[in-house]
Amino acid sequence: MSRTLIEDLSNEFFYEIFEYLDSYEIYQAFFDLNNRFQQLLNSSYLLFKIRHCYSQSKEIIMNKYKQIFLHNKNQIFSVHLWILPDNNQFISSFTIDSSFIRLESLVFRPIEPDLLISLLPKLIYLPRLFSLTIDTWSALKDLGNIYQLIFNLRKLKYIKYKATESDDFDITVSLSIATNEQQVSTIEYLIIDHPCAYNELYNIISYTPQLRRLKFLNLSESNISIEVIKPMTLSNLTHLSINNYQMTFDEFEIFIKKLYSSKLKVLSFTTIVQDIAYLDANRWEEFILQNLPKLEEFILQNLPKLEEFYFKYSTYFEDHYETPMYSGKRDQFISPFWIERRWILQAEIELDNLIYSIRPYKKRWYEYNTQHKMINSCDQLSKFMRLILVNKSSEGWPNSLAINKYISHVLTVTQIHHMETQEHFFIGKLREILDLLSELDSLQIYSLSFSQSTCLSREEIENLLFLSTKNQITKLCLEIIILIEEVYFLIEIFPRINHLQVNFIHSMDVELFVRLILIQIKIKSNHPLRLLCFCVAAADDEMVHKLEKMINIENLLVDFTVKHVMNEIYLQWK
Incomplete structure (x- = not known):
């Protein structure tokens, strides 16, 4: 019987493996192993990715990375360095020159401003440096000099600059607006993750007329009014993302008008400013139509349009506010x-915050009939509004009054038809919420709970009666079910469900689980349940065949189909 040795594997096979490894790991395993692997390491087909983590010992770093920089600098594709203060001398010792002919990406996180300022002029010699990510933890008061050095990098396409603001002073960007005589930057992707005033932002982007994507995360206050800033056209801008903590809707409108792009396809805006005008749908509609005229033309003539719109507005409730x-x-x-x-x-309640967001349609768990196509019915989309409840506190949900306030706020803006949460719900709390959300059609929860006592209290019985007679829920999803009795219980309190989904069946035989549910449905004549979906790690064609055989032999259903999609089993009947 012949044996296959590792040396018998092709070079292409090893190159594929090396794609998933850091250069240190490759050197550690194969350097000086034999002549064949040494040739592989020196081949121009192999590109090294250097990712130095601060947890690695200094001695290992010095030995291995020095070898790579010495012998394979023309094969280095990317360098990602986590730089601690005691590594500054090590980084400074690297000679960066044009011999790094394949180096396309650099990440410095975190890096001292002085060291960064000394490194940036050297990067100008790199012939293929397309991407640069900078994270400075030690605050620098004025970032203007760093930006000027960045704009000198003539091949750069992507830059992300994050700077931490000090408690002692505000970050500024002392940068004059670009003139016609200055050579503009080639940057197409710009992420600004530090405080930046209106006028500073406009000065920065005056150097980047080729921008395609712009994202800034912290627009700060300025003594200069946005109204006096000159308009600027970014002809190639297709994606704009804004995180802002101070901009009113009036200021936002002025800002977008001054930062004009006829090719804008994706707009994302997040704010915590307590300006209720952000929830005025008609104002949004008028603003988008007037400032993105191609939008209406696309509907009729298939011309460029704003394709995606993301918006997030946060409000909160507090005493004395x-x-x-x-x-x-x-x-x-x-x-x-x-x-x-x-x-x-959609609306999301997260601890003390109420967050409204708008985003493009995305298929949800209950859209079984639309797995490979989007919803086309306007009526269906008009009833797509969802409320998400998120509780990250170990102390449990805020009091009922707070929950009621949040939901009442939401109901002034929109009716809610779907609710999701990944929390345990006591039956009393669920009853309170459903009492407010009378139009709810689908419900996704982690699990339902009762009081600690083994017998139901009178109040819990009353809650059950309310749920079974008042709710209109037709689709129900539970994250976990431990006992089959939980399913029986759900069928009782949600008598209108036609779609039941369970994402985890705890220690339950699949055939037994399906059998008991179908028997229960058979006992209850005319029950509307017609679709059962559950997740099983071992879902395959054999499991589908066993379920079909069991259902037919026991005459549990007549006209039905069973299929699996990945690890989900779908049982549907008429």
Whole structure:
């Protein structure tokens, strides 16, 4: 019987493996192993990715990385360095020159400003440096000099610059606006992750007329009004992302008008400013149509348009604070303007925050019939509004009054048809929420719980009666079920469900699980349940065949189908 040795494997096979390894790991395993592997390491087909972690010992770093930089600098593709203060001398010792002919990406995280300023002029010699990521933890008051050095890198396409603001002073960017005589930057992707005032941002982007994607995460206050800043056109800008903590809707409108691009396809905006105008759907519609005229033309003539719109607005409730309430007409985010573009509003309650967001349509768990296509019905999309409950506190949910305030705020803006949470729910709490959300059609929760006692209290029985008679839920998803009795219970309190999904069946035989549910449905004549979905790690064609055989032999269903999609089993019947 012949044996296959590792030396018999092809070079292409090893190159494929090396794609997943850091250069240190490759050197550690194969350097000086034999002549064949030494040739592989020196081959121009192999590109090294250097990722130095601060947890590695200094001695190993000095030995291995010095060898790579000495013998294989023309094969280095990327360098990602986590730089501690005691490594500054090590980094400074590297000679960066044009011999790094394949180096395309550099990441310095974190790096001292003085060391960064000394390194940036050397990077100009790199012939293929397309990507640069900088993270400075030690605050520098003025970033203007660093930006000027970055703009001198003539091959750069992508730059992300993160700077931590000090408690002692505000970060500024002392950079004059670019003139016609200055050579502009080739940067196409710019991420600004540090405080930056209106005028400073406009001065920065005056150097980057080829920008395609712009993202800035912290627009700061400025003594200069946005209204006096000159307009600027970014002809190639297709993606714009803004995280802002101070900009009102009025200022946002002025800002976008001054930062004009006829090719803008994706707009993302996040704010915590307590300006209730952000929830005015009609104002958003008017603003987008007036400032992105191609949008209407696309509908009729298939011309360029704003394809994706992301928006996030956060508000909160506190004692002695009057939360702004929306007073306009409800359900304006389901007008034809929003539905035709498939931009969907949802609300999320996370601890003390209420977050409204708008994002493009994305298929949800209950859309069984649309696995390979999007919803086309305007009526379906108009009832797509979702409420998400997120509780990251070990102390449990805020009091009922707080939950009621949040939901009441949401209901001034939109009706809610779907609710999701990954939390345990006591039956009493669920009853309170469903009492407010009378139009709820789908519910996704982790699990349902009762009081600690073995017998139901009178209050819990009353809650059950309310749930079984009042709720309109037709689709139910539970993250976990431990006992089959939980399913029986759910069928009782949600008598209208036609779609039941369980994401984890704890220590339950699959055939037994399906058998008991179908027997229960058979006992309850005319029960509307017609689709059962559950996740099983071992889902395969054999499991599908066993279920089909069991159902047929025991005559549990007549007209049915069973199939699996990845690890999900779908059982549907008429």
